[in-house]
């Protein structure tokens with residue numbers, strides 16, 4: 017996902033080097049929480065493009081030279097001002113370009129059409145009249161003249177804002193608008209070309225993003241607009257959410273309630289937006305974050321500030337182990353969380369583990385202790401051992417950290433209490449917070465998974481190295497684990513392939529399925545019903561999975577997403593292909609109708625890696 021065509025790369029460099037340094041007098045842009053619209057009682061709205069200093073880490077943090085927008089005489093804001101009004105309203109938008117470049121501003125008419133552009137020469141002012149006839153949320157964005165959305169780089173990345181047109185028939189409640197922005201460039205560091213990227217939500221990067229508070233049981237309605245040129249699989253801890261509408265830059269898809277799956281992760285491509293809702297039913301602290309490790313791990317997001325490895329590690333240990341696209345939310349309740357006793361106990365060890373895939377580096381792995389509580393040195397596995405849990409049964413898991421570094425483990429997708437959820441310094445409530453497990457230490461957490469399905473567990477600390485290094489695995493929650501039959505119930509854990517020496521800010525070029533580059537074949541019989549479970553947990557890559565011949569997909573029936581059963585209307589046969597971002601699981605039922613040799617392909621969409629698993633379907637023999 018970080019691999020860019022060379023042409024773009026050079027174009028970016030040339031464009032960047034031509035930009036003059038803004039004068040020191042550039043105003044500091046204020047973070048825009050997107051609560052207040054610039055639309056008042058009069059139809060006139062003024063938007064001015066200016067040079068500004070942006071502080072994604074708040075007032076004490078570093079200032080980055082960007083371009084931003086102001087409304088009327090106020091300070092510039094990042095993201096650009098929220099334009100929100102009822103459908104049918106007509107506005108006179110007066111645009112002024114004080115920059116020394118010609119700027120195209122796209123999307124102001126909220127038509128999602130390619131010709132929705134206003135071209136502003138340096139110093140030029142123009143007024144357009146717009147009647148907003150369609151409700152929904154829309155991105156508007158500025159770029160250098162002729163630039164496409166995906167080509168935007170450093171300064172222009174913050175010329176990005178939201179237009180929300182409210183349907184007068186459906187008055188808005190307390191919904192919130194979140195705009196993801198990105199400034200992105202290449203920089204020569206010690207003779208190497210490195211990606212420098214700063215991501216933010218409503219103008220701020222974790223841990224400076226706005227803390228959100230909700231009372232338990234209050235429904236939460238959010239609109240997320242991805243104004244970045246990279247996708248973000250957005251993962252909610254603790255609760256499922258539903259997506260009622262998604263848009264691209266060109267089209268909108270609304271999903272009626274009966275067709276909305278429950279998800280814990282929704283993949284949000286560049287320029288896309290979503291409307292989502294959920295019901296917080298468990299008190300404590302939770303996070304909503306991008307599941308690409310590089311976007312939350314202080315590797316690419318904070319590296320504008322913390323460039324060298326030592327300072328980055330110090331940043332990690334300071335308790336700010338995440339940065340970039342993370343929102344924290346606190347769910348309040350007057351009721352205490354009761355202590356509950358577990359009926360089953362597991363010991364899970366974490367240690368260094370070198371595999372052929374760690375490319376000479378040192379990987380990390382999990383191992384389950386045997387009945388004596390001990391673990392064999394050859395018991396460490398990549399991926400981690402599958403945890404077979406019984407629905408509703410409370411299990412205590414002792415995490416024994418034999419690594420030379422701190423770690424923490426997240427039980428991904430499980431609706432459990434906040435404390436065991438695994439986000440260091442965040443998980444927990446009322447002052448009892450989870451801490452990272454120091455090297456050589458252990459921690460026991462307990463929880464009862466309430467739902468049968470396909471889930472995951474993984475390191476939630478230094479994810480870019482610990483998850484790429486092997487600290488990930490699947491959890492199968494079943495009504496009756498004794499009836500689990502791997503011969504017809506196939507699990508494919510798609511994850512990182514060790515810790516190779518990959519330059520910072522780039523994606524690992526390796527991936528594994530069930531810990532291998534050539535997994536063993538799958539054997540099926542005509543007419544026999546199988547379940548295929550995919551757990552997508554590579555920290556750097558979204559993957560495309562297809563089942564069929566090279567030219568034709570087989571049919572399968574989607575049955576679950578992120579561990580939750582799909583609504584009945586979605587459980588119908590479709591061509592066997594699925595795109596999964598990190599943090600997504602999906603289950604499909606496959607009943608082959610014809611004998612033959614097929615392929616299960618798992619591959620990254622563009623450059624990257626590809627893994628092929630042979631699938632043989634045998635005819636049923638004569639009786």
Ligand SMILES: [Cu+2]
Pocket residue numbers: 247248249306307308311341
């Ligand atoms: Cu991301």
